[in-house]
Amino acid sequence: MMDIVKRLTVLILVAFVAASCGFDEPAHSDYFVVTFLPDMPALTQEGNRALHNAVNEAGRHRPNFIAVSGASPGPGPTPALTQQRLDAITKAFVGDGVNAALMRIELAQYGATAYAERKDGFIIRLAYGTMP
Secondary structure (H helix, E strand, C coil), X not given: CHHHHHXXXXXXXXHHHHHHCCCCCCCEEEEEEEEECCCCCCECHHHHHHHHHHHHHHHHCCCCEEEXXXXXXXXXXCCHHHHHHHHHHHHHHHHCCCCHHHEEEEEEECCHHXXXXXXXXXXXXXXXXXXX
């Protein structure tokens, strides 16, 4: 009888731990807007705070993936400044122990005017749970 109680206790404990680890966690995302100084690879004060918050959140609660969305002026190679900014974002996550394989870079192409309006900002999405 005591053996059954022990097994049942262990089973309940395992189920509790599994539930708290995010199995069957509803799909959701956290978003952070990271901004850079115009025409520079340096973050704005707000951008630095947003990146710091995103990195801390990803370190505390491992996301399924991290999407970094930004603007591109059109087809062709990624502009050098955009690449420097993406490298800075990736370095912040990897430097805090986040697996680089979780990173997904998503650059959308825009015309000249729309690109100029969007080029200094990136949206970081931390995706959690089972995605449909």
